[in-house]
Amino acid sequence: DTVSTKGGIKVKSDxxxxxxxxxxxxxxxAAVFDNDTADNASGTEFRRLRLHSKGKIHGLGYKIEVDFADGDTVTKDAYLQMAVAGGKLTIGQFKQYFTMENLTSSRYTTFMERSYLTSFSPSYQVGVGYWGHYNALGFGISAFNAYQDEDADGGSGTTEGVGGSARVIFSPSLSEDVTLHVGGSALVTGGIEGRNRVRVRAAGHLSDASRPDIVNINTGERSESTIFALEFxxxxxxxxxxxxxxxxxxETETVEQDxxxxxxxxxxxxxxxxxPFNAKTGKFGRVKPRKPHGAYEIAARYDYVENDSNDFEVESVTLGLNWYMNPQVRFMLNYIAADVAEGSDEPNAVTARMQFDF
Amino acid sequence: DTVSTKGGIKVKSDxxxxxxxxxxxxxxxAAVFDNDTADNASGTEFRRLRLHSKGKIHGLGYKIEVDFADGDTVTKDAYLQMAVAGGKLTIGQFKQYFTMENLTSSRYTTFMERSYLTSFSPSYQVGVGYWGHYNALGFGISAFNAYQDEDADGGSGTTEGVGGSARVIFSPSLSEDVTLHVGGSALVTGGIEGRNRVRVRAAGHLSDASRPDIVNINTGERSESTIFALEFxxxxxxxxxxxxxxxxxxETETVEQDxxxxxxxxxxxxxxxxxPFNAKTGKFGRVKPRKPHGAYEIAARYDYVENDSNDFEVESVTLGLNWYMNPQVRFMLNYIAADVAEGSDEPNAVTARMQFDF
Amino acid sequence: DTVSTKGGIKVKSDxxxxxxxxxxxxxxxAAVFDNDTADNASGTEFRRLRLHSKGKIHGLGYKIEVDFADGDTVTKDAYLQMAVAGGKLTIGQFKQYFTMENLTSSRYTTFMERSYLTSFSPSYQVGVGYWGHYNALGFGISAFNAYQDEDADGGSGTTEGVGGSARVIFSPSLSEDVTLHVGGSALVTGGIEGRNRVRVRAAGHLSDASRPDIVNINTGERSESTIFALEFxxxxxxxxxxxxxxxxxxETETVEQDxxxxxxxxxxxxxxxxxPFNAKTGKFGRVKPRKPHGAYEIAARYDYVENDSNDFEVESVTLGLNWYMNPQVRFMLNYIAADVAEGSDEPNAVTARMQFDF
Structure with a gap:
């Protein structure tokens, strides 16, 4: 058996x-806030601190990943995976097939935080899913035990909520340098017990005070949701x-929120x-700098979310500068100007990240 | 030094x-309940999600194992082990020598959950123990710092309870195909502070609502216990x-419960x-399928526990079907029909497990 | 790539x-108390149970270490490290450069617990630091996001406190057998929110009941501190x-405590x-027994801390016996006679430790 390292440890049988x-x-x-009405505290935090074990057992893929950031223990991936009919069948806890940015690893996102839109993703849930692809076409479908708490770690065994998600992508390579990608996703959940809540941090993950609810259904009834998404x-x-x-x-029997x-x-x-973009899975991948001093990237984003039933909206503009020191180490700087509820809270933030993986 | 993998990583010095x-x-x-009076929630959970490090340090064995299931951090094995007089001296946290099913790894039990009887086991406790064997005879003895909380993780340093356990086994090989095993265990604890409670989940680990107390002494006095067990x-x-x-x-000075x-x-x-049965330690071991499509096992169990002083009992019948996909991957299906307190709660459950280890 | 083990796993690229x-x-x-007025419970605890991953990524050093003792998850080291101008630049969470015993690994301290003095150390904090050395001279400086809670795990992102520390050492080798070391440290913190508290466990880590406050400022104002230290x-x-x-x-605007x-x-x-003493970093190191039966060490300590403003003091005498079974396994026995507030609580304790690392 042979061993190798890129900072971690990998052993492969012959x-x-x-x-x-x-x-x-x-x-x-780290974040420094220029606060408006809400009192966000400047400071630092471990955004992610994860250890994982993965590999193959008698030819079956497996992964276990646990996040220990900030004194919590949160299970992320924890699954067994089999090759079936040219695709992959996954059983366990994994990110459900829904939207592009959600499925792109946090190591490879352009900005420190994903967009508000991703807050509607079921993310890691216990279920069964299949992902297949055929030439430029890829598709995934999954069924899962649905959790209603946006901070939940999955697997808590106390919910009877269920969900299903599906995603179809088309990612042709137009030329050697040009990639195009379009896709669509659908998500249906039902039987969700307790509070059904979706909220966003308006100005980065440390903006705990500027964290409005987009959806907050707490009538005591079971709730359900239906969501469609397009990606480009x-x-x-x-x-x-x-x-x-x-x-x-x-919605519940008495409430509906769009x-x-x-x-x-x-x-x-x-x-x-x-x-880099993986056309088979529809996800962005790892940037590899061409030069020894690393790669520099500039980026801008417009981000928007609304609850039409409440006439409530959050929007922001983010500017980013990334330095990829090497393929595994990245420093990020983001400036965020956010607007909660049309001027009722307008926090600005400068945030920075040091990131490495192995 | 050489390296090998069965999904994990093992390095051995020359x-x-x-x-x-x-x-x-x-x-x-996963569990689906047909509830009677108690309202058990159907759903899913990580029953165990453990990472471990073990090996040898200058010839001394060691193991550290931590369970991260459901967002908790619970230390399991955490000990140092030395060869003494042909046996093994263990210092640290380990499963005390008491009863057979308790000592058999959860990876190798026939049903998803151990029997009600095992709820009386001290399981992982901090102490010192010795296990030795001579031909078909094996014996263990241990002394430990005793915890009273059935959910405790051990090592919390706040109890003055103490305990001792002992086990003797006789496991002759009657022929190439036939093994016989008999044994007995004893457990004594004393000075147990706070609540001394033993409870069982009547219909599998997700049956949180059908979880009656068998013993629940909470008089403020210190309590003690004496238990004997036979195994076959x-x-x-x-x-x-x-x-x-x-x-x-x-018992305490004022209460006694049998x-x-x-x-x-x-x-x-x-x-x-x-x-497979390990005659030296009196534990069942890892099943290795003979054929590429794996091994299939069917099983049945009658399970019973009672508090004679309260005239309270719990019983159940469990039917099981196991598919050993390969030596390290197993799928389990259990049907449980339970009866709490002679008809006052009769939950039925169908439960399933996906299991792998590496 | 090559692999080796000392009980753990190490892989190095070619x-x-x-x-x-x-x-x-x-x-x-384990601890047994002879209590005076406070009621310390005898018992056992995991004092440290840590797993770590460290190594190099494209030539940059990194370390992640998490402590799982007693069911908690506490991040210790979590940093990236670069060679700069002959020294080391560290970004992330690490022990700030302040005092000698604090910076010496818990694996190598003479007694089971560090002295009362080390309670004033900021220990692991998120920041940026540099350590350099030139012949017998070494120096470090760091700036960090300061936490006020003595049990905090760092990185919680909710404080706006800041701090800076510096340490200078001079460690000449006087002869082959004789080492001398002198040094000084300074620590400044400001903007500390919430309670600013320093307390000590008078008679070892299990003496939870004999755990007086040395400083406990809780006026609602932000507080700051300035501390100087000398080491020999x-x-x-x-x-x-x-x-x-x-x-x-x-101090705060209204309170001052010396x-x-x-x-x-x-x-x-x-x-x-x-x-062993590392003159470049000013820390004690790993003892390697000369003989197969291990090394035996006897030790004594006088330990003192006072709050001059409150006229409050804690002192103790500790006697120790250490058996280094091999370079990685150590057994310790400490006798502690403590005196809190001039006779108001005089607990005695016999404490023991089993320790190994890999």
Whole structure:
């Protein structure tokens, strides 16, 4: 059996049917706020501190990943995976197939935080899913035990909520340098017990005081939701654009709330790199700097979410500068100007991140 | 130094006096209840999600294992082990020597949950123990700092309770295919502070609502207990039977409660495998399927516990079907029909598990 | 890439620019109290149960260490480290450069617990620091996001406190057998929100009931502190002495509290070993027994802390016996006679530890 390291540990059996891999990721953030009405505290936090074990057992893939940031223990991926009919069948806890930015690893997102739209994603849930692809076409479908708490770690065994998600993507390579990607997702949940709540941090993950509810159904009834989303990305050399739109409804027998969200991002590599995109899974990947001093990327995003039933909205503009010191180490600087409820709270923030994974 | 993998990572020094091993186990459960009077919630949970490090340091064995299921952090094994007089001296936190099913790894039990009887086991406690064996005879003795909370993680440093346990086994090999095993255990604890409580989940680990107390002494006095147990197992090719009986007393200066428990299990491998049994330690071991499509096992259990002083009892019948996909991956299906307090709550459950270890 | 083990796992790439290492440490304690007025409970606890991953990523050092003792999850080291101008620049969470015993690893301290003086150390904090050395001279400086809670795990992102620390050391080697070390540290914090509290466990870590406040400012104002410390150590063959003195002030706009602390330790190896000392970093290191049966060390400490403003003091005498079974396994026995507030609580304790690391 052979061993290798990129900072972690990887062992592979000679016939390839067993693999053992140990690794992790660290993201350490700092934020300074120019507050408006809400009193966000400047400071630092571990945004992610994860260790994982993954590999192969008798040819079956597995992964276990636990996040220890800020003194909590939160299970992320924890699944077994089998090759079935050219695709992958996954059983356990994993990110459900829904929207593009959600499925792109936090190690590879352009900004420190994902857009408001991703707050509607079920993220890690216990279920069964299948992802397949055929030429430029990819598709996934999953059924899961649905949790209603946006901070939940999954797997708590006390909910009878269920959900299903599906995603279809089309990612043709138009030329050697140009990639196009379009896709659509659907999410249905039902039987959700307790509070059904979706909220966003308006000005980065440390903006705990500027964290309004978009949806907050707490009538004691069981609730359900139906959400549709569209995604678009295009990469032409050092330039890329990505955008997603989402619309949906949360309801109980007595309440109905309609929501929508949208973001558009553009990014440009000053040092000439191109954002890698995996056409088979519809996710952005790891940037590899061309030069020893690393890669520099500038980016801008417009981010929007609304609850149409409440006439409530949050929007922001984010500017970003990323330095990819090497393929595994990245420093990020974000400026965020946010607007909660049309001027009732307008926090600005400068946030920074040190990130490495292995 | 050489490295190998079975999904985890193992490194061994050339002279064998150092070993470093990293691995884990995942058990993901689902349950659907047909409730009677108690309202058990159907759903899913990580039953176990453990990572461990073990090996040898200058020839001394060690193990550290932590369970992260459901957002908790619970230390399991955490000990140093030395070879003494042909046996093993263990210092640290480990499963005390008491009863057979308790000591058999959760990876190798026939049913998803151990029997009610095992709820009386001290399980992982901080102490010192010795296990030795001579031909078909094995014996263990241990002294420990005793905890009264059935959910405790051990090592919390706030109890002055103490305990001692002992186990003697006789496991002759009657022929190439036939193993017989008999044994007895004793457990004594004293000076237990706070509530002294033993409770069981009547219909599987997700049956939180059908979770009656068998013992619940909460008089403010210190309490003590004395428990004796007998164990029996026999394996004849694909067929095995296993049974244990336990009787004991919990008491304070003002209260006395007498308890008893019993279970009997039989299992049969449709695909011809035989349950491995380690005669030196008196524990069942890892099933290795003979065929590429895996091994299939069917099993049944009668399970009973009573508090004679309260005239309170819980009993259940469990039917099981196990598919050993390979030696490290197992899928389990259990049907449980339980009866709490002679008809006052009769929950039925269908439960399923996906399990792998590496 | 090559692999090795000392109980953990270490992989090194052929060019040395990548290293992946997995290891941990366990310290299991027991204490028996002869209580005076406070009611300390005798018992056991995991004092430290840590797993870590460290190594190199494209030539940059990193470390992630998490402590799981007693069911908590506490991040310790979590940083990225770069070689700059002959020294080391560290970004992330790490022990700030302040006093000698604080910076010496818990694996290498003479007694089970550090002295009262070390309670004033900021310990692990999120910040940026630089450590350099030139011949017998070493120096460090760091700036950090300061936490006020003595039990905090750092990185919680909710404080706006800031701090700076600096340390200068001079550690000439006087002869082959004789090392001298002197040094000084300074610590300044400001903008500390909430309670600013420093307390000590008078008679070891299990003496939860004999745990008086030295400083406890809780006026609702922001507080600040300024502390200076001096350190001294000398090693002459099997004999070593080490001592530190500290004095400082905690204040808000309305309150001022002056504190001081001092300890002196002497240790002698009955088996002739000498305590290793790293002159470049000013820390004690790993003892390596000369003989197969291990090394034996006896030690004594006088320990003192006072709040001059309150006229409150805690002092103790500790006697210690250490058996280094091998370089990675150590057993410790400490006798502590403590005096809180001049006779108002005089607990005595016998404490023991089993320790190993890999």
């Amino acid at each position: 016939d390839g049917s067993f693999v053992g891999e140990f690794g992790g990721r660290l993201m350490l953030d 990305a295009s990469i032409a050399g050092p330039l890329s654009v990505q955008a997603e739109y989402l619309g949906g409804t949360f 929501v929508a969200a949208f973001y558009a991002t553009t990014s440009y590599f000053l040092t000439g790199e191109s954002r | 002279d064998g006096s150092f070993v470093g091993e990293f691995g884990g186990r995942l058990m993901l459960d 197992a026999s394996i004849a090719g694909p067929l095995s039977v296993q049974a244990e009986y336990l009787g004991g007393t919990f 308890v008893a428990a019993f279970y009997a299990t039989t299992s049969y491998f449709l695909t011809g495998e035989s349950r | 060019d040395g620019s990548f290293v992946g290492e997995f290891g941990g440490r366990l310290m299991l304690d 150590a000398s090693i002459a063959g099997p004999l070593s002495v080490q001592a530190e003195y500290l004095g400082g002030t905690f 504190v001081a602390a001092f300890y002196a330790t002497t240790s002698y190896f009955l088996t002739g070993e000498s305590r």
